[in-house]
Amino acid sequence: MIHAGWRAEALVDDTHNALEQGLLPASILSDPDIYELEKERIFGRAWVFLAHESEIANPGDYVVRYIVDDSFIVVRDDNGQVQVLFNSCRHRGMQVCRTEKGRGATFVCPYHGWTYRNDGQLIGVPHEKQIYDDEELNKEDIRLISLPRVESHEGWIFGNLDPGAPSLPEYLGDLRWYLRLYTHKSDAGLEVIGTPQRWVVLANWKLGASNFIGDGYHTSTTHLSTVHTGQIVGRPDFLLDGVQVTAGIGGLGFRRLPKELASTRGFPSHIMDSLRRNAPEQVRIVEDGLFPSHGTVFPNLSFLPAASVLKPGDPPVPYFTLRLWRPISPVEIEIWSWFLIERDAPPQLKEASHKALVISFGSSGMLEQDDTENWSSITRAASGQMARRQYFNYRMGLKHLQPMTDWPGPGTAYPLDYTEANERAFFRTWLDYMSRRPSDNGER
């Protein structure tokens, strides 16, 4: 394992000191040594989202997913088990799967023809009997390398490169309580429609993740245009009146809406009825008029339910998206955007929700267009010598905003979504991972 240089360690120390005062060094958004350290200490240890179970519903179904640079085949094997296999032949390393999705019983290496069953077991080696002695090659002993840890939460499949990582429930912690608001609107659960959008942006991965966890403030300027055109109903500062919650490995924000709207948001009543059954404590928050909105699971999975007007005068149509900020380099990400909806939503709602999401978030989304413009511009500004002198101001709510005492859920809740509490929490978690040397948790 490569240890990034002293400069990265010094920058991490600097970030420690700065964050205590609510400041963040710009360089951590572009520094190559920081990036090397992140790959090892964050993406080598944290639970990273791979796929939703509905994407691989049947035996043999697979999708190819990434943890930073590594390609994995996420496949439901013939016994119905989810396997996450390193996409590299054990003979010469050729990628045995070069499609993005499909269905198959085997993966065949194009180089010498080694053939693997969809649970990763080597089952075929051309000319085996003529060329190999039993002592040289025993197929039984050879499998595609499995990702050390794979666990699923409510159908969301995560993987972890660290064999010693805490369990996924332990990792998610109190955030699990809130995720029920997103995953349990219907007894039938969520399903992914189609294949996620992928596109590249010249921006650091932390900008997307930290925006979604707690930057309610940007909406009134960044997304002002969508209020002017009537796509978003309400005032430009629609997230000011809300609640921000730091919980477990992430956090989220709630937007206050008229009570009736918060609890239906365009969904048929049976869907809210199932939320009442499945999340009886959580649903009280929604019935009080707080609509669960943006959030992030550290390090790089964000989620967002919202609603968009499709036609002037019509009520907003709800949508839900999961998005992954996959690091490509210190200054480049590939964004993955999934469209999910309750399996038992009426077909017309599914079609309308698809439209609502596409015009709002994703590659052409009218809100996300402006986000990517901001994040790439920030990354450029953070890439030079002056970044060493630039400390971003993350002080909103640092001194005076007190946590709520009457909040019904776990974690720490603040009575405004315009606070930077969650963003500070995100970077504290970042520091926690970045400060732990490999030996601290028994790694080599």
Added chain:
Amino acid sequence: MSRKNRVSEHIHRDVSEFLIEEADLLDAGQLREWLDLLTDDVTYRMPVRVTVDREAEPAEDGGYTHFNDDRHTLGMRVERLHTKFAWAEEPRSRTRHFVSNIRVEPGEGNGEVRVKSNLLLYRTRGDSPRHDLLSAERHDVLRQVNGSWKLAQRTILLDQSTVGTHNLAVFL
């Protein structure tokens, strides 16, 4: 496209002129005028492309899109760009739409033709010399409305599964 399925020379010329004028409006940022080229029932789609085995092609994903628009949502996109707060295109990108390989067939509906064209979209932003280049095949339906051609359907098949530009704040 077989020879017998071809349209008359003057229709072919009309369609070519339509697509070239359309590209001119898009590159000039005359987007309200561009909207006038669309029928009221226009559909404007760009499916997510996905890499699959040859036998599983077409590699258009049936379920999810980069654009899934109608006249109302396209109108909202254009009006947004006129608000002065559409930062993604404030200042504007420079774009150049190169349209070629125009293939025209009789359409199914009255006064309609089916058109395929190749598109190369060059885009730069600000003072960066870096450019994004998007290549696509467009499948259009054009319809004659009161003597003028209008775009009634467009499906954009991008030649990438991972889109190589930071946002689709531009039209293809």
